[in-house]
Amino acid sequence: MLFQKVHVFRVKPKQELLSSIASYCREHGITSGIVIGIIGSVEKAKLNFIMELPGKYKSVEYPGPLEIVCAQGSVALKDNSPIIHIHVQLSGQDICRGGHLAEATVFTTAEVVIAELDYQLQRQLDSYTSLNELRQ
């Protein structure tokens, strides 16, 4: 597996981060890749935290502005549909939390780096976790 193309792009103020990344991937035909990083800031964000198995999440909303300190994740296919799975770290001077990115509205910018792979990453439902896990 190799990084075959690196995409660096900006998501602008007031845009929703996750759907903007999904749009970018759709427009550029990216179905398999690694989210190398995201930095910037959000005016608000919603993170999911796993609570118990099978896959039960709690969503928490955070008012901003908060820094996007970093993010990691991937783009993969499940049954031919793309799944963008990103964890993001947010911080202000008074609070610092990270988790599964459910949604976030960009404040100043989000500088996104995605490296496309020359191999198709796939997800499938895992009966133990009830989540869409990487297939190996």
Next chain:
Amino acid sequence: MLFQKVHVFRVKPKQELLSSIASYCREHGITSGIVIGIIGSVEKAKLNFIMELPGKYKSVEYPGPLEIVCAQGSVALKDNSPIIHIHVQLSGQDICRGGHLAEATVFTTAEVVIAELDYQLQRQLDSYTSLNELRQ
């Protein structure tokens, strides 16, 4: 130096994260690489924090479930033995801490990305820090 091969793999529930990564590297002959990222969740984890010099650490155990927000690090050799050095960021809705990954038990998944290098990273004991530091 180039990224010559990218490895994307899942560490499954109940597995110890650091030793699972070490096993993967051993099986795939990886002795030099960059840990590009890890996301997932842990049911518990132990992190080390540097306290003073020469190299004195404090270990703290964290009960989960906690999100693995992100991780970075490397695989290198010291005297022909592999050293996997990873820092990891963990978060729940009530706590957020990151540090040197000592050990962690996977809760739902850990999606690991390692990019192999075409150049051998090496570590050596540093007399000032008393730690195994990257050799240049």
Next chain:
Amino acid sequence: MLFQKVHVFRVKPKQELLSSIASYCREHGITSGIVIGIIGSVEKAKLNFIMELPGKYKSVEYPGPLEIVCAQGSVALKDNSPIIHIHVQLSGQDICRGGHLAEATVFTTAEVVIAELDYQLQRQLDSYTSLNELRQ
């Protein structure tokens, strides 16, 4: 866009992290790249947090030692001058904060990974944010 050369280097104790990275980039002719990661520890650090628009930051100093859990960012040019934009996550056992890296003094080490790009990243002043944003 491709990663054309990967740089892995150590910034040593007592060195200022951001200016050391700038020096490395200058010496190696890096004007366009992605900061893939930084791990290590700092004896102190100053982070900036965005407060309001147009671009108004608050700087906060953190005494260490603190772990450098991770970092992400880029090297780009604005009007032929390099801009190194890095967000960093710091943590001890009692505090965890991340933000825009203004300055930091290395405690034990900082292991920096930068992947050079074969395409020139550019920044320009954005009239809405009053910040130097990635040009697309």
